[in-house]
Amino acid sequence: NAGVTQTPKFQVLKTGQSMTLQCAQDMNHEYMSWYRQDPGMGLRLIHYSVGAGITDQGEVPNGYNVSRSTTEDFPLRLLSAAPSQTSVYFCASTQWGGPRRGTQYFGPGTRLLVL
Amino acid sequence: DQQVKQNSPSLSVQEGRISILNCDYTNSMFDYFLWYKKYPAEGPTFLISISSIKDKNEDGRFTVFLNKSAKHLSLHIVPSQPGDSAVYFCAASAQDFGNEKLTFGTGTRLTIIP
Numbered sequence: 509n510a511g512v513t514q515t516p517k518f519q520v521l522k523t524g525q526s527m528t529l530q531c532a533q534d535m536n537h538e539y540m541s542w543y544r545q546d547p548g549m550g551l552r553l554i555h556y557s558v559g560a561g562i563t564d565q566g567e568v569p570n571g572y573n574v575s576r577s578t579t580e581d582f583p584l585r586l587l588s589a590a591p592s593q594t595s596v597y598f599c600a601s602t603q604w605g606g607p608r609r610g611t612q613y614f615g616p617g618t619r620l621l622v623l
Numbered sequence: 624d625q626q627v628k629q630n631s632p633s634l635s636v637q638e639g640r641i642s643i644l645n646c647d648y649t650n651s652m653f654d655y656f657l658w659y660k661k662y663p664a665e666g667p668t669f670l671i672s673i674s675s676i677k678d679k680n681e682d683g684r685f686t687v688f689l690n691k692s693a694k695h696l697s698l699h700i701v702p703s704q705p706g707d708s709a710v711y712f713c714a715a716s717a718q719d720f721g722n723e724k725l726t727f728g729t730g731t732r733l734t735i736i737p
């Protein structure tokens with residue numbers, strides 16, 4: 509199993525550009541989520557999904573869109589990049605309700621720089 | 624409003640000694656707590672967890688203690704090893720059917736001195 513994969517590893521954008529951060533998992537997990545990590549802020553939840561076709565907002569959803577058309581994939585779209593979106597983005601997945609509740613598996617992250 | 628707080632941004636401990644990382648929370652609905660470990664340029668990895676019905680959980684060198692009345696949990700690492708040098712995040716979740724949302728603390732950078 510590859511686990512949770514994220515592409516790209518690093519990206520530089522100009523203000524106003526759009527892009528999609530890709531996330532895929534091969535563990536058949538129903539629950540997937542996106543976090544951003546900023547210095548002194550920990551990891552903050554952007555959006556999450558409890559299954560294909562179902563998404564909801566987390567703590568910091570503004571400026572981001574998500575969709576979940578398959579169990580495996582959960583892309584994060586930046587509609588119009590802003591310098592405040594410079595961050596490291598992590599995708600995670602878990603099988604909710606399982607014996608290891610809350611044990612999310614994280615991808616390696618995407619480092620985004622918005623100029 | 625930070626619901627999960629790690630008030631020590633960094634901690635240095637001699638190799639072989641005990642490392643104690645602390646975490647406080649404010650939301651009384653949290654009933655499950657986890658610790659994650661993160662190395663540079665990698666995603667966080669699960670370390671250990673504890674349910675609110677317990678006050679202690681042990682896994683090898685790692686023990687998590689939960690004090691519900693004080694809304695405080697701590698992670699003990701004994702003995703500390705150089706490979707334990709990483710950022711440690713405390714996380715909490717509240718029982719919500721179908722929802723595994725985690726609220727993370729800001730992290731503590733642990734450095735083990737050889």
